[in-house]
Amino acid sequence: MKIKARRNHLQPNVDMTPMIDIVFQLILFFLVSTTFAVLPGIKLNLPTSHTSEDTSVQGITISAEKDGTLYFNGQEATMDNLGEFLIAFDCGPVEKKDFPVTLQGDAEVTNGTIIHIFDIIRENGFSLINLRTATEK
Numbered sequence: 001m002k003i004k005a006r007r008n009h010l011q012p013n014v015d016m017t018p019m020i021d022i023v024f025q026l027i028l029f030f031l032v033s034t035t036f037a038v039l040p041g042i043k044l045n046l047p048t049s050h051t052s053e054d055t056s057v058q059g060i061t062i063s064a065e066k067d068g069t070l071y072f073n074g075q076e077a078t079m080d081n082l083g084e085f086l087i088a089f090d091c092g093p094v095e096k097k098d099f100p101v102t103l104q105g106d107a108e109v110t111n112g113t114i115i116h117i118f119d120i121i122r123e124n125g126f127s128l129i130n131l132r133t134a135t136e137k
Contacts, residue, residue, distance in 0.1 A: 042071055046134040047107040059100035060089060060126075062117060066108040070117075079116065086124040096125035104132035 042063045063071040070077045072085040091099040101121055105114055
């Protein structure tokens with residue numbers, strides 16, 4: 001009588017659970033340890049318009065708050081040094097007259113202030129000016 005010896009062939013089995021745990025821990029570590037740039041928020045109550053159109057917000061953004069504070073691309077500015085910011089801005093290969101400037105003013109900013117900002121922008125060679133508004137619902 002022949003006795004057949006049974007050989008147990010163990011199949012290699014890789015348990016993926018520890019690897020998945022490590023990957024999730026690494027994701028959480030990088031999410032928690034990453035620092036985010038905190039930019040100062042400019043709170044504006046934009047005037048509403050039902051005929052406004054969407055435009056690109058690339059280029060220069062000038063913000064005017066109701067208390068008279070001005071911002072040039074997020075940096076605080078004044079009426080006196082706004083022209084200096086515009087002169088120092090590098091438009092790259094685009095001419096100043098073709099470079100877009102977005103003006104966003106609070107709904108309570110006076111018309112005279114907006115006109116004064118327009119004059120400063122035009123005096124420095126920019127002529128493509130967009131007024132930013134909120135869309136009526």
